[in-house]
Amino acid sequence: MSADITERSTVAVDFAGPYGLSIDGKLIETNKSFDVFNPATNEVLAQAPEGTAEHMEAAIAAAKRAFPAWSAMDADARGALVEAYADALDAHKEELITLLTQEQGKPRHSMAKGEVEAAIHWVREVGKRRLPVEVIEDTDSHVVEVHHTPLGVVGAITPWNFPVLLGLWKVAPCLVTGNTMVMKPSPYTPLCTLRFGEIAQQVFPAGVLNIVSGGNDLGQQMTEHPDIAKISFTGSTATGKKVMASGSTNLKRITLELGGNDAAIVLADADWQAIVPTLFWAAFGNSGQWCIASKRLYVHRSIHAQFVEAFVAYARDIKVGDGMDPATGLGPIQNRMQFGKLKDLFADVKANGYDVPLGGEIDESLAGNFVPVTIVNNPPEDSRIVKEEPFGPILPIIAFDDVEEVIAKANDSPFGLAGSVWGRDRDAAIAVAKRLETGTVWVNEIHLHGIDVPFGGHKQSGLGVENGREGLAEFTNTKTYMFKK
Known part of the structure; x- marks a missing residue:
């Protein structure tokens, strides 16, 4: 059984806890939780909610319900909300930096500060980006246009090394191009992600961004689910191969940012x-x-x-x-x-x-x-x-x-x-x-x-790209229109 901790209109972000899942615009508590450790002490930092298959189903269903209205919204209106999200994150910047250091370990004054500030900047700037219509042909008798249309529900699986930056790298382009999202953070570093999901509830319509923390079984559920159109995964090459294999069940679009040497x-x-x-x-x-x-x-x-x-x-x-x-x-x-x-x-x-x-x-x-x-x-x-x-x-x-x-x-x-x-x-x-x-x-x-600089790997370091125009396009289908005049 799950219960609403708070209604969306009265969300108060408390970084000390408790932590809940973000599903359909509500903060959801769970019957079970798991320990999150501070790697500098190996002491328990907090308890994170352990989502179940039922929670994941509810999150995917919520994202699916939210998709028609969100995708139909004017692109500038969506972009304005994404920029507003950056402002909401910025209001909690200091708490996010501290929490990031406590759950990930990186120095607060340098890399944690840099990660959170870069992530907020990314969200704000991506909110301003658009994929233009490309006119291939326009003659007296015929027009050919190439449009980019949203895919639907995107599943995002994020790693433990840069949980804030690499999570928000996925959120901003996904939402600005008209998709909705369900995100599963690494069980090693779920706390910042749960909090930026909670902050999102104050900005976006219910179901547009959902966060479900828990074990690896939830990731497999996402990659196999018929209602998820795309998986955006950052992690190891070995796991990326498994994501690609399980995503083939319904020919999901896949972006993989994997290992390197x-x-x-x-x-x-x-x-x-x-x-x-x-x-x-x-x-x-x-x-x-x-x-x-x-x-x-x-x-x-x-x-x-x-x-x-x-x-x-x-x-x-x-x-x-x-x-x-x-x-x-x-x-x-x-x-x-x-x-x-x-x-x-x-x-x-x-x-x-x-x-x-x-x-x-x-x-x-x-x-x-x-x-x-x-x-x-x-x-x-x-x-x-x-x-x-x-x-x-x-x-x-x-x-x-x-x-x-x-x-x-x-x-x-x-x-x-x-x-x-x-x-x-x-x-x-x-x-x-x-x-x-x-x-x-x-x-x-x-x-x-850079916001406009594509980033991706060759060989077994990945598939597809993030950032830039190419990264935005990864969250869309190419749709060609031809009109006889």
Whole structure:
């Protein structure tokens, strides 16, 4: 049985709890709940509502009921509501930042603040975007137009590493293009998502945005459900394959943003001293828990030894600790599952006797999921630390001798999400960048994104794109009209 905690018109957002599901414009309590842990202490932070199959059915039904009126609404009216949603989120910005740090672990003063502020900016700006009608032909006798029409109910499944940003990346384009949504957050980090769902109830018509937290069975229910027209998933490649397979039952549209093993290439002429801090944060930001982290750092052999020495010196000064501490540079690993995977990878590095000039030993006596900044110097190309995506604060720095060699090594991966090239000769660096088999490549910069810049992976790093005009179009069907005059 479920009960209404509050009517939509009287929603009061209390970030201390209790937390409820957002279904059909109401906050719903559940009979069961599950623990959400603070990864800096491994203490229970809050209880999250455990949605059932019945809750998910109710959410999908609500989104389906809301779709006809929402999709028929004038696009500018929808966009205005999406912008109003950004304002409502902004009013709770500080609470969201604190809650994000407490449930995810990232430092409040840096990455948590940046994530929430970027997410609100994204919602506001996407609310202003439209997909125009394209006129293919307009003669005295005939007109051909291409329109973009909404799909229906979209199911969104979001990850634990950037739960606010990657969740709202899906919400804004989905709603502005006329779809409705049911979102399932990661059970590791459901709290911010539940709260931004609650905030949405104050802005959107009932059923337009629904949030159901719970176990992985709810995700499978979404991907198989005949009333969901599209799945937008961010997570691991292994899970993405399962999403794609189960979504095939009714030929769902699918967007998959999956894993990566991004290579950063530092050419012989690079101003390497100046870019050490940039490349450190490119690799270790969010404690390495992001798909586009630089996970393989290739440095030309002529500067490799000096680069490693400078990189280690910089890294030594970065504090790993509780994200609520203003002195913390890197927070804990978000969950015990990922912590265990990193322990196994660290054990492999140690067992093989690789050169580890910094870190390498995880202190399991600490209460939180803390993993030290670790640098592995010149491991073999076929080692696990080079071939696998670690998703943690460990980085191999590998020497290379020539451009052809490093391009081949960078491309020798089932992943193809992003990469970067660094060198004073801009044309030469761009020439290398053009040969990388990735969806995004930066030259002498990294991790720049934009509202109008499409982002997606090649190979097993994903399917489709987010952001930009292409990202908006992912939430629509292309519909061609032909008129005889």
